[in-house]
Amino acid sequence: MNAQVQKPFEEILGYLEGKERIFLMGCGGCATVFHTGGIKDVDEMAEKLTKEGKEIVGKIGLPFAVFACYIPMSSMFLKEHRGEIEKCDAILMQSCGDGAQAVRGYLEEEMGIVKPMYPSNNALGFSSGGPSKFKEECQACGECELGRTAGICPLVQCPKGLLNGPCGGTTTDGKCEVDPTRDCAWVMIYKRLGKFGELDELSEIQEPHDWSKAIRPRSLEVEPINLLEELKGTKKVIETLGV
Template sequence: MNAQVPKPFEEIVGYLEGKKKIVLMGCGGCATVFHTGGIKEVNEMAEKLAKQGKEITGKIGLPFAVFACYLPMSSMLLNEHKKEIQECDAILMQSCGDGAQAVRRYLEEEMGIVKPLYPANNALGFSSGGPTSFKEECQACGECELGKTFGICPFVQCPKGLLNGPCGGTTADGKCEVDPTRDCAWAMIYRRAEELSQVDKLLEIVAPHQWSKAVRPRRLEVEPIDLMEELKGTKRVIEQLGV
């Protein structure tokens, strides 16, 4: 998921200075999980902005699992709210930067609407876990090295991103020199190698990483999925699990 936190309200008010009619849009994905843009947060934002004298002309709350960044889903709602969007002075996106930019792009390229669009959140990037604690574990480098590092990514867990073992700064109790409250990434990797009886694998030299795979911006073309069929499948699995 893309972890995120809300921006300070004053910053948002600053963006909206001189703008009267505001359309709010949230996201039913990560922003719902992180309480930064679920339907509840969109309603709360509407109330707070109304107190600032703003006229909230549109509230586009996305139900859970409807992603702002996934246009086959979010575009349905954008088209539904076309009139409010056309008439507003600004759009406030309660999503990550991906959702915000996907919406901006769709409005411009597919709907021919050019409006000021502002972010309400600061995205922190990939993270995993939940429902309460989340940890950053993958940086989407484009060339996964987990197969050589016992399933723990040293690019994320080690501040130096060392691929071939720990630096000399590990403390005697296996903590990181940069943040002694954290375990050394390689102490964790070594522990797993021991548990899997594969310590000798650590003798293999991992070649320099292909950073060319991370040159931005990256683009990808894929075959579209059948959205309705996939959703039916999800429903079926949940029912089978008896949740």
């Protein structure tokens, strides 16, 4: 998921200065999990902005698991709200920067609507866990190293991104010198490989990481999925789980 926190309200108000009619849009994905753009969060933002004298001309609170960044889903809602969006002075996106820019691009390129768009959140990047605690584990470098590092990414877990074992700064109790509250990534890798009896793997010299895969901006084209079929499938599975 893309972890995120809401910006200070004063900063958001600053962006909206001189813009009276506001359209709000949230996200049913990560922003819902992080309380930065779920339906409830969009409603709260509408209330707060109204108190500040703004007119909320419309809002989209996306249901859970409907992603602002996934155009086949979010576009259905955008088309539905075209009239309100056309009336607004500015759009406030309660999502990560991905969702915000996907919506901005779709409105402009596919719907011919050009409006100022502002973010209400600061995205912190990939993180995993939940329901309450999350941590960064993958930086989407484009060349996954987990296959040679016991399933623990040292590019993320080691502040020096070392690929050939721990630096000389590991504390005597196996903690990281940069943050002694955290385990050294390579101590974790070492212990995990030991459990499989594969410590020999550590004797291999790993070549430098291929950072060419991380040159930005990256883009990709895939065969589209059949959204409705996939959703039906998900519904079925959830029913069998008895959720």
